[in-house]
Amino acid sequence: MSCSYNNSREGRESEFEQHSVLRKSVDSEPKSVSQNGSISSPQLSIDDNLLVDPKLLLIRSKIGEGAHGRVYEGRYGDQIVAVKVLNPGSTPEEKAALESRFAREVNMMSRVKHENLVKFIGACKDPLMVIVTELLPGMSLRKYLVGIRPKLLDLHVAIKFALDIARAMECLHAHGIIHRDLKPDNLLLTANQRSVKLADFGLAREESVTEMMTAETGTYRWMAPELYSTVTLRQGEKKHYNNKVDVYSFGIVLWELLTNRMPFEGMSNLQAAYAAAFKQERPSLPEDVFPDLAFIVQSCWVEDPNMRPSFSQVIRMLNTFLFTLPPPSHSISDPDSNNSATTSNRTLTLSSAPVKGKFSFLRQLFAARRTRHSQ
Known part of the structure; x- marks a missing residue:
């Protein structure tokens, strides 16, 4: 998976004829x-x-x-x-x-x-x-999930999409960029519905340890608690946060991939924001979710940003979890397969000792962090 700067323009303008014209914005929109x-x-x-x-x-x-x-x-x-x-x-x-x-x-x-x-x-x-x-001819992840409800994504597909998202975010963070608006509406499926791409950098910022950034960014249901304060900030006011706000949002998106439900169902946007920021509420995980998969989700949306994993760690955990799953009985690359969604497939038992050991190490790492921060 390459992540690099893109400085070339690939000779774009010399390749096109000069007779094309710029049409004004459609529908006679005012300008x-x-x-x-x-x-x-x-x-x-x-x-x-x-x-x-x-x-x-x-x-x-x-x-x-x-x-x-x-x-x-x-x-x-x-x-x-x-x-x-x-x-x-x-x-x-x-x-x-x-x-x-x-x-x-x-x-x-x-x-x-x-x-x-x-x-x-x-x-x-x-x-x-x-x-x-x-232009991606596929639809947004939001539209795709709504279209298959009440069914769930095949677990292999859900983890594959989660890995696509985590790798995109790892690349952004490696270049000091915080997206700040990670949600299914900004994730687009490719034409064959096998991959997901991240779009819309409208709220993205370059991260700086010494620079404060504007508050109340992103979309309430996916926003990290630290983007709020006890006293509501006026738009444009500043407060400290770092790239772990994206990890929190990823945790909510991963929960959606596993449950195919809207986070904080039954709440308005502001009620969802209040519940997450001031009551430490999170969407409920189904009882049949794999314990180690639940751990990944919960570690991403933990209250303390310093306790959340990096996207490199998220990728390792997801790959390790994927290794424990039996191979799919059908091709997950076939978007027309009736088996690409299922009503429940979360009850398999993890049996790989080496994999359990890796998750145990990560749990100990996060527990040690939690102990240090509580002192």
Whole structure:
């Protein structure tokens, strides 16, 4: 699994013909841009090598929408792509903040390359703030899970998806990037539904030990408790946290892969946030979940961030657990297989002594950490 910087542009602009045109955003959406169409700002600092020619970009049907922009299917030369058009902002202050967010997202997406991260293709600053990435024809993990309910994922598939996510996050953390919005909506399945890729760096930040970051980021049901405080922070206020907020979110996502349920069912978003942060509540694990798998989940969402494992440790634990499972009786790579989901398959017995020893060592490691922090 390679995780590397991506500095090449692969000669993109020389490969395409000049007769293509940039279509305006579809559905006649209003655009808050200056009369000359420029959105340039001193805060924008994007290398020219990361920019694509807007004249070569075609924007087609809308495929998604979020708080900060819309996503369209499009074409760049001979590539079918996803085109994220960011909101321009309605006031000078909002415009400056959105431009800064845009530049940060572009720079971070262009820095890292991994098979489980959506591939960055390029960006435009004029006439709109646009990020172009590969288009995955598969659906989001959220939509996929909802589509198979009340059935559960085959356990091998669930662990395979979890490993894809953990490897993507390990790559980001290795480059000092905190995603801060890890959830099934930002995880996209490949066309054959065999792999998952992480998308949407809109809330990602570079981690710094001495720098504080804005609070109340991400989505409530997946947010780590340390992103809240006893006194609610106003938007834009700062507080300390580190990349272990992503590990907490991963624990919630792993729970969803195993249970195919919405975390904190029956609660509003704010009720879920309060329950996690101030009552130390977590989604309940079914009784038939493997004890060692339950340990992985619980170690990820433990209250103390310093007690949570790194993604390297998560990957080792998941691989070790996967080694204990008997091989699937069918091909898990077949998305049409009726056996790709099941009503219950969590009751097998772990019998590998070496594997139990590895988990025992990890439990002792976390127990030692807990003892040190309680002193």
